[in-house]
Amino acid sequence: MxxxxxxxxxxxxxxxxxxxxxxxxxxxxxxxxxxxxxxxxxxxxxxxxxxxxxxxxxxxxxxxxxxxxxxxxxxxxxxxxxxxxxxxxxxxxxxxxxxxxxxxxxxxxxxxxxxxxxxxxxxxxxxxxxxxxxxxxxxxxxxxxxxxTPGIVKRPPYTEDELADVIDVADVQAKFLLFLTAHAGLRISEALALEWDDLDEAARRVRVRSGKGRKERLVAMSTSLARAVRHYRSLYGPGGPEHGGGKRTTPPERVFRYGSVMTARYHLQKAFAQAGVSFRGFHPGRKYAGTRLLRQVRDFGRVAAHLGHESVDTTRRGYAQLAADDLKDELAGW
Incomplete structure (x- = not known):
């Protein structure tokens, strides 16, 4: 399928x-x-x-x-x-x-x-x-x-501290969704469309089959996301204690029970409010992934591939930004 x-x-x-x-x-x-x-x-x-x-x-x-x-x-x-x-x-x-x-x-x-x-x-x-x-x-x-004004300036990413505070109080589903957006850089629609077979925590990769423009891609998992997948699967995956329990509005092969973006937003907003962090939508999570990854690899092309952008310009304008003093180490010996 x-x-x-x-x-x-x-x-x-x-x-x-x-x-x-x-x-x-x-x-x-x-x-x-x-x-x-x-x-x-x-x-x-x-x-x-x-x-x-x-x-x-x-x-x-x-x-x-x-x-x-x-x-x-x-x-x-x-x-x-x-x-x-x-x-x-x-x-x-x-x-x-x-x-x-x-x-x-x-x-x-x-x-x-x-x-x-x-x-x-x-x-x-x-x-x-x-x-x-x-x-x-x-x-x-x-x-x-x-x-x-660049999009990343108008709508900045979540900070490391903001995400940590929310992860501390979020329930299992909300925490897992946050990892998928803020580490794997998935769009909310891509995350909600995931099926169990799309997650390979052993190989540390996510298969996105419903990307923008119907493009399929493989996305690398962070270590934290791979651990979150294992924990989430043990509870909600096939054979897990929560897999068949409770009321769900999505097919059993689907990873999330959130039937819509509005439902996912409701649960994330609750977690953010409990943590005392302003919820600014799902995209600031993707921007966190883009910005953090760019500062590590310093390659807009690789970051664009991770986020599923067709154009590097999209990544550059709205999703990732190098620090203003990024070249200070390179210039130190001049």
């Missing part, structure tokens, strides 16, 4: 939802899309966008649930704005899209977040063009200012 059961079920749902639109003749497809836009029917427009992602998007029915959710949220926000400003969805004015960008920035949104909202609104218009409802492409030429 190359992807998790949860992902397969979602793909089926996306395909089924798309048929509501793709089963229509072109004329009827266009008529319904025009009607949805004219009536500002948000539910129908979001359904149309999902159908477009399933059939016209780059990843088709394999589009990740989180991508769909992000596009839906962004499209809803644009539709709300368009309604408030009385913008014609099918015949927007040539300044309307840039006006939306300006409104987001004026409301205090960061440029990176605005870019995501623009991408979602642009996807909505691709869906309308796909349905033949309009030729408008208002977000094609919009400009969003660049944020020159």
């Amino acid at each position: 190359s992807d998790s059961g949860q992902l397969r079920r979602y793909v089926g749902d996306l395909q089924t939802q798309a048929r509501e639109w793709t089963a229509l003749h072109d004329a009827e497809l266009r008529r319904r899309a025009v009607q949805a836009a004219a009536e500002r029917d948000h539910a129908a427009l979001l359904s149309l966008m999902r159908a477009y992602l399933a059939h016209g998007g780059e990843s088709g029915v394999l589009t990740s649930p989180r991508t769909v959710e992000a596009y839906e949220l962004g499209a809803r926000q644009f539709l709300d704005y368009a309604g408030q400003q009385a913008i014609s969805l099918l015949r927007p004015g040539r300044h309307d899209a840039q006006g939306y960008v300006g409104a987001l920035l004026a409301a205090g949104r960061k440029p990176a977040g605005v870019s995501l909202k623009v991408a979602a609104a642009g996807c909505l218009y691709r869906a309308l063009r796909w349905a033949g409802a309009t030729d408008a492409d208002p977000f094609r030429d919009v400009r969003v200012p660049k944020d020159r």
